[in-house]
Amino acid sequence: MLGFDPQKTRLRRFMNSRASANCRYQPTCYEHAANCYTHALLIGPSFVGMALLHWLSANNWEKITAWVYGMGLCALFLVSTVFHIITWKKSHMRSVEHCFHMCDRVVIYFFIAASYTPWLNLRELGPLTAHMRWFIWLMAVAGTIYVFNYHEKYKVVELAFYLTMGFFPALVVTSMNNTDGLYELACGGLIYCLGVVFFKSDGVIPFAHAIWHVFVVLAAAVHYYAIWKYLYRSPRAETIRDA
Numbered sequence: 656m657l658g659f660d661p662q663k664t665r666l667r668r669f670m671n672s673r674a675s676a677n678c679r680y681q682p683t684c685y686e687h688a689a690n691c692y693t694h695a696l697l698i699g700p701s702f703v704g705m706a707l708l709h710w711l712s713a714n715n716w717e718k719i720t721a722w723v724y725g726m727g728l729c730a731l732f733l734v735s736t737v738f739h740i741i742t743w744k745k746s747h748m749r750s751v752e753h754c755f756h757m758c759d760r761v762v763i764y765f766f767i768a769a770s771y772t773p774w775l776n777l778r779e780l781g782p783l784t785a786h787m788r789w790f791i792w793l794m795a796v797a798g799t800i801y802v803f804n805y806h807e808k809y810k811v812v813e814l815a816f817y818l819t820m821g822f823f824p825a826l827v828v829t830s831m832n833n834t835d836g837l838y839e840l841a842c843g844g845l846i847y848c849l850g851v852v853f854f855k856s857d858g859v860i861p862f863a864h865a866i867w868h869v870f871v872v873l874a875a876a877v878h879y880y881a882i883w884k885y886l887y888r889s890p891r892a893e894t895i896r897d898a
């Protein structure tokens with residue numbers, strides 16, 4: 656398997672041994688710091704990005720969409736940062752850490768739903784769009800219920816849930832007549848998928864979780880760019896704003 660043998664490399668001090676089944680990996684202090692900073696640095700830009708879409712909105716429907724998407728973006732980086740700070744500095748507060756770990760997982764479901772919202776709200780799509788518009792939030796709620804009941808118990812199932820939720824709405828989004836932005840959407844999705852390799856490599860690759868964070872940042876940036884460019888900056892002829 657691809658990785659670094661901690662016994663043989665100079666990178667040993669940057670990484671601890673892999674966690675056993677159903678146990679959480681314990682990052683080194685270097686990894687803790689990287690986990691915090693890689694998402695903390697995105698909190699400010701997320702708020703700016705939300706404000707920019709709000710400012711570019713031509714009507715209330717676009718404004719609401721900008722807020723839903725923007726809040727998903729801000730919540731992801733905010734909750735992730737708080738969770739990683741608590742894991743690093745306040746790990747003795749077990750129940751608080753456990754609570755934020757669940758929040759860190761739950762926010763991903765809502766972030767996926769929020770990321771699809773601009774496309775489902777502002778693009779002329781196929782007949783299934785109206786259903787998918789609320790179904791993604793139902794999936795997010797289902798994911799939340801799962802986290803509260805089976806948190807950390809079946810990690811593979813959890814990953815399967817994320818991937819299902821990440822790709823299922825794409826069935827509808829890819830049916831849109833106007834294909835502008837589809838390339839960026841696919842690129843972002845691919846970056847998320849590549850990042851999962853690192854998400855699953857704690858204790859195998861130093862800073863694996865922080866690298867996963869960087870992949871999340873890149874994918875979210877590509878998706879934001881597509882939403883800004885195709886749905887807000889020059890959407891005049893293609894959105895359903897006047898519907």
Ligand SMILES: [Zn+2]
Pocket residue numbers: 690735739864868
């Ligand atoms: Zn994280």
